Amino acid sequence: MVEVRKPIPVEEAVHQVMNHRIEGSEEVVLLHHSDNRRLAESVVAKHPVPSFDKSPYDGFAFRSEDTIDASLDNPVSFEVIEHIGAGQVPTKVIHKNQAIRIMTGAQIPEGADCVAMFEICRTFKENGIDFMSIKRKMRPDQNIIKEGSEVTNGETLVKVGALINPGVKALLATFGYHKVTVAKKPVVGVIATGTELLDVEEELQPGKIRNSNAYMIASQIIRAGGEYNYLGKLADEFDSSYQTIKKALDEVDILITTGGVSVGDFDLMPAIYEKLGADVLFNKVAMRPGSVTTVAVRGNQLLFGLSGNPSACYVGFELFVRPILHHMLFSDNPYLKRIKATLVDPFPKPNPFTRFVRSYVSYENKEVLAHLAGMDKSNVVSSLAHTTGLMVLPGGTRGFEPGTDVELLLLNEADTQREFNS
Amino acid sequence: MVEVRKPIPVEEAVHQVMNHRIEGSEEVVLLHHSDNRRLAESVVAKHPVPSFDKSPYDGFAFRSEDTIDASLDNPVSFEVIEHIGAGQVPTKVIHKNQAIRIMTGAQIPEGADCVAMFEICRTFKENGIDFMSIKRKMRPDQNIIKEGSEVTNGETLVKVGALINPGVKALLATFGYHKVTVAKKPVVGVIATGTELLDVEEELQPGKIRNSNAYMIASQIIRAGGEYNYLGKLADEFDSSYQTIKKALDEVDILITTGGVSVGDFDLMPAIYEKLGADVLFNKVAMRPGSVTTVAVRGNQLLFGLSGNPSACYVGFELFVRPILHHMLFSDNPYLKRIKATLVDPFPKPNPFTRFVRSYVSYENKEVLAHLAGMDKSNVVSSLAHTTGLMVLPGGTRGFEPGTDVELLLLNEADTQREFNS
Incomplete structure (x- = not known):
């Protein structure tokens, strides 16, 4: 009665999806x-x-060699022949014992090879002519930001x-x-399936829940750098569902459906993939949550059938959809950043399959700590609000004590920006 | 000749700004x-x-007490009286040895207190009636997600x-x-000052640079959750500059100017603050870069006079403007997250004042490492591209060896989200 599906390891599933990665495009x-x-x-x-030698300070530019005899007892005087601000270009050339008054960022006048800050210069007038004097020796290139430095x-x-x-x-x-x-932002269509789903503005009804997955996925698409196109809800009815999905594929690069991928009597997606002529890469992954995640390929489009379960849906997106989007965004390392951390909270459950636990990170005295974001049942939506990472617990393990070393996938990649740069 | 300014400690400067914090407003x-x-x-x-008891699996719901005699040798049979999907509401009540076929997420029928997965049930028909049988004892509440759990x-x-x-x-x-x-997103006006500034689309000219600060600050405003209003460049001319700034204050919550706050001959901002009747909180901070950062208050508006120097401008924004914006965004912890890390690169320069070094973070075996983002001259713009944190080197220190413990302010706060939640 029940179709038996063969689960594949999660690494293998990611690998299969990435084998069908889509190339991104550009826009200005x-x-x-x-x-x-x-x-x-x-x-x-x-x-x-800088594109020219410039001054880091407000001060006077002159020839350093003219200060060779300068000392506390022997100030050297310079005639101030010009006065330039940043953005102004010196019009005069500096000769022996001449100086130009210069502002931060301004171009060094021809002939000058140093700048003395105002603070170490004394200014005075003699016979209507501006002078300044200095009691220190200056070195060539002192206080000059060199072109191309x-x-x-x-x-x-x-x-x-x-x-x-x-x-x-x-x-x-x-x-x-x-x-x-x-x-160009990849366009990702989002369709929610399930007659149990109410629109967000609807009053709660017996046996029903509001459609939170579509909003969550839209937000994950935005976080990953894509653009979402919400195409509505499907009823649990084959023909109209098939038509909606077929039409959606004309408008999007990638299509995500949530729900409808189990082997339950009302789960239509497997039959829809078949009628679309889409190749199902896999329909069961040896992981929790999200074991029913299904991915299919049709031409150069990917169809992601994520679980209807919020947490499974969330994890399925981050593991399988996000790297495709990042590849389309020209990232040469499209995967979530994986780091090591010390587990703070106990996680007593056994892990027959690889488990992705909703977590967040804190730092204590140079050490990265991993906390559980909430109760880890795959149906608990509230802990997702606090989730900034997914703790990866390998399959075949039996529960984790506080203090254990764990691995963690970081969901916010701004902090790992450096790796994308040169 | 040169105005002497008294620098105040950076903590004191932040404190003074936050004493004049602005209250945010809401929108729907x-x-x-x-x-x-x-x-x-x-x-x-x-x-x-959930808002009702529901099933975590596809299976059959019935009374657990009816399986009290069930065993491998003694299957117990149930008449299947209804068949409901998620979102459908059971119409029948379960009595002794009756079961309802139920899909994941569906409401548990009245009278039932457990769900058995399809995989452990056998279905059969007798005289046109659907039956299922089970060889295991079930417990009350087994496989039921309780309302409010x-x-x-x-x-x-x-x-x-x-x-x-x-x-x-x-x-x-x-x-x-x-x-x-x-x-509501705080509206932050941005004005760049300096005749040396070219627009981005202009060809480079001798002695001039393109206006990068306005773009950078706009981007920092967006990252901090605000909205920017770019109000153009000021010429280094008093009257028109004063008028532009006065008018700008009608349109924004906060005004940022870049440049013009030194004591150079063309630095107009001090005189403009005076004519505006704005109270200058401070005009010198004992820090590098950004020592000339000036903050003034006028009514319930804050005027930030940031340095024209890109890195000083960047740091000034993150230290002084960001916490004001985050307060306006109802954050109860508006400051940058401060963590400890191990310094990877040598930083041989002495630090007469508190220094904020452009850095980025990496992780190695549970340890947070701090790297220099590039050459640390206050005029180097390229390293800002790689910056995800600011290393804080206390004033009065003499250079740091690799391996030293340092403190770091994180610029991307998504990872610290947990602290804002309940």
Whole structure:
């Protein structure tokens, strides 16, 4: 009576999905609208930084050799021949015992090879002419930020696939990237299945629950850098469900359905995959939660049949959908960052299969600690609110004591940005 | 000639700014548009979860007491009187030796107190009537998810100020929050000062640089949860600058200017604060970079005069502006998360003042490691692209060897979400 499915190991399942990864595409956006997008072109220095020798301070620029005899007892005087602010260009050339008053960021005048801060200079007037004097010896290049000392021309500064954060945006602005070529956001369709689902605005009814998975998945898609297209709920009825899904596939890169993938009498997805001519890569994974996760391929589209169970749905997305999206966003390491941590809470349950436990991280004296985000039943939605990582407990283990070393997948990748950069 | 400013300690500066913190306001958005917003109302369970006793499996529901004599040699038979899917409500009451075929998530029928999975039941027909038999004893409540076992009615699940992540969004959907009351995004005006600044689309010119700070700050505002209003560049000219800033203050909650706060001849901000009647809280902080950071108060508005130097500007925003924004977003812990880490790279420079070093984090065998994001000169913009934390080196220290314990402020707060929740 019941179809028997053969579970495959989770690594093998991820591998099979990634074998059918989809290539991303590019689009051009204004720099103003580029936050949190991913680069489709490397940021390359289009000129040296700084692009001219400049002053780090407000002060006077002059020839260091003119201070060779300067000392506390023997101030050396300079005629102040010009006065320039940042952005102004010196018009005069410095000769012996001449100085130009210069502001932070301004270009060093020709002939000068050092800058003395205001604080160590004394200014005075004689016969209507401005002078300044200094009692210290200056070295060549002292207080001069040399052209190209930060960045040389042509240098690759940030690589394709990196997230555009405030620092990357500053770099793009520096090099005149008024428009930026970024990865197009993959469009992911979301369909919820199940007659038990009420819309969020509906009053609760006996035997029914509100559709939370569609909202959660939409939010996971946004977090992963994609764009969601919510295509509504399916009734547990074959023909209309098939039509809805077939039509959805015209509008999206990837389709996620939640629910309908078990072997229950009302679970329609297996038959829909068949009628669509989609190849089912697997329909059972040796993991908890999310064992009924199903992935199918149709042409260059992927169809993810996630469990209707909120936590299983959540985990299924992060393990299988997220790496596909990150690949489409040009990341060369699309997987969740895996770190080691010390388990704080007891986890007494046995793990016949690889288990992904909703967790969050804290830090204590340089050590990473892993906490359970809540009760770990696959049907508990409230703990997902606190989840920032998934603890990976290998199959065949029998429960974990506080203090044990565990592995953890981090769900927020902003902290691992460095690895995407050059 | 040069105004002498008295630097105040950075903690004291932050404290003074927070003494003038601004209260945030609320707005209502559709749940669909609530991602990454912050809650202005706690998420409270409006009903128990589950709201009815339900089945975790596809199987049969019946009275456990009817299996008291069941064993491998003595299967007990039940008449299958109904067949319900998730979302369907049982219409019949279970009596002795009756069972109802039930799908995952469906409501437990009246009279039943356990569910047996399909896998341990045998089904058969006799005289056109459906039967199933079972060879095991079942316990009362076995395989029943009890009403309220996940969440009890009225329970506070997520607190005001929390970021709406995928799990929080799922909770909001579960409890019918079709619309959500969130913190209104603080509006932050951004004005860049300096005649040396070119627009991003302009060709490079001698002595000039492109305006990268405005883009960077806009991106930091977005990351902190605010909304930016870019009000353009000021020329280094008093009257028009004063008018622009005065007008800007009609449109924003907070005004950030970059540059113009030194004591250089072209630095207009001090005089503009005076003419505006704004109280300057401080104009020098004992820190590097960002010592010239100036903060002024005018009525219930804050004016942040950040350095024109990119890294100083970046650090000034994160230390002084971000906590104000997070307070306005109802966070009860608006400061950057501070953790300990092991320094990986040498940092030989002496630190006469507290220094904030652009860094990023990695993890090695449960240990948090701090790396330098690049050359640490306050004028180096490229390292900001890789920065995910600021290493805090106390003033009066003389350089740090690899392996030293350091403190680090984390810039991406998604990972510390747990602390904002209940």
